[in-house]
Amino acid sequence: MTKKSSGFGNDADEFSPDSQNQGCPYSNNELDTGWVSRVQDKLATWFEGAQRTLPWRQDRDPYRILVSEMMLVQTTVTAVVPYFERFLARFPDVEALATADEPDVLKLWEGLGYYRRARQLHAAAQMIVSKHGGVMPMDPKQIRELPGVGRYIAGAILSQAFDLPEPILEANSQRVLARLIGWRGEQGSSETLRRLWGCAERLVPSRGAGNFNQALMELGALICTPRSPSCLICPVSEECRARREGLQDVIPTLTRRPEPLAASESSIVVRRAGRCLIVKRGPGGLWEGFWEFPTIHLEGANPGKRPTRDDTDSRWCPGDDRAPGRDRA
DNA sequence: AATCCGGGGGC
DNA sequence: GCCCCAGGATT
Numbered sequence: 001m002t003k004k005s006s007g008f009g010n011d012a013d014e015f016s017p018d019s020q021n022q023g024c025p026y027s028n029n030e031l032d033t034g035w036v037s038r039v040q041d042k043l044a045t046w047f048e049g050a051q052r053t054l055p056w057r058q059d060r061d062p063y064r065i066l067v068s069e070m071m072l073v074q075t076t077v078t079a080v081v082p083y084f085e086r087f088l089a090r091f092p093d094v095e096a097l098a099t100a101d102e103p104d105v106l107k108l109w110e111g112l113g114y115y116r117r118a119r120q121l122h123a124a125a126q127m128i129v130s131k132h133g134g135v136m137p138m139d140p141k142q143i144r145e146l147p148g149v150g151r152y153i154a155g156a157i158l159s160q161a162f163d164l165p166e167p168i169l170e171a172n173s174q175r176v177l178a179r180l181i182g183w184r185g186e187q188g189s190s191e192t193l194r195r196l197w198g199c200a201e202r203l204v205p206s207r208g209a210g211n212f213n214q215a216l217m218e219l220g221a222l223i224c225t226p227r228s229p230s231c232l233i234c235p236v237s238e239e240c241r242a243r244r245e246g247l248q249d250v251i252p253t254l255t256r257r258p259e260p261l262a263a264s265e266s267s268i269v270v271r272r273a274g275r276c277l278i279v280k281r282g283p284g285g286l287w288e289g290f291w292e293f294p295t296i297h298l299e300g301a302n303p304g305k306r307p308t309r310d311d312t313d314s315r316w317c318p319g320d321d322r323a324p325g326r327d328r329a
Numbered sequence: 330a331a332t333c334c335g336g337g338g339g340c
Numbered sequence: 341g342c343c344c345c346a347g348g349a350t351t
Binding site for chain 1: 342343344345346347348349
């Protein structure tokens with residue numbers, strides 16, 4: 001890795017007037033090899049004694065890592081644990097998942113949200129079986145080709161399952177790294193992500209990458225929390241620029257959330273002979289392919305891409321799909 | 330670069 | 341009530 005490609009060079013643009021870090025000039029003096037080594041060692045040592053016992057940490061099975069990462073996308077650890085246990089009991093290996101029927105997979109996902117992930121995971125399992133002989137490939141490019149697998153999940157699999165020195169960057173490590181280097185750019189902006197990915201690349205050790213990456217995330221979950229970080233018991237507080245400058249409460253820079261859109265809908269329950277009519281939701285919208293009572297969109301947002309009053313003549317929903325015979329009114 | 334995709338935990 | 345969560349795909 002060259003000095004410039006590391007993203008932490010002394011380039012003049014680091015201090016350009018229009019830099020978002022004006023007033024807190026970004027310096028590379030914390031990213032020299034000494035600083036990197038200290039952060040690596042202190043985090044690894046802390047992680048040995050402080051890590052939580054989580055069901056996907058009991059071994060390095062890449063299938064289990066994949067399932068956990070897919071479930072953990074924008075979802076808290078506490079929410080995932082029971083789902084993970086049930087899912088692995090029903091689909092203990094990649095072949096079992098690959099040969100499963102999609103409705104059975106979705107049923108185990110019910111309540112987790114982001115149901116696209118369940119379909120992607122199912123398809124990924126089928127791809128691993130059909131294209132890779134049922135074995136998770138160790139090639140970053142091939143892993144990234146799996147549906148639902150981006151740079152983060154690929155790095156997590158490569159480092160945690162195969163101990164390859166691939167970086168990761170997600171919600172926890174974004175916060176941890178931003179504070180460590182005192183980066184004041186806006187949370188989630190492309191410049192911030194570029195900078196933090198570079199930092200993650202610089203920090204990931206050539207050996208023990210899986211544990212280091214997990215230590216970064218564990219620190220964010222347990223110590224370096226979004227609000228009121230526990231700097232007094234943080235193993236890397238001495239290496240933290242935000243801490244040194246008293247900026248731990250303003251980093252990362254928060255972004256305003258857009259206001260939720262109001263939506264108005266109308267549903268009808270059609271009962272006959274003790275049964276109810278249900279219809280299947282159409283493609284491309286919220287809860288795609290799920291069953292519900294016939295519903296039309298009235299006004300406001302229409303996240304399910306539902307039909308409105310004007311097109312209810314002959315079809316109840318965009319999917320134009322009727323309930324199975326036993327459920328029809 | 331912006332939007333969409335969900336549901337729940339925690340304060 | 342509001343913020344946040346082991347991101348990725350699509351436009």
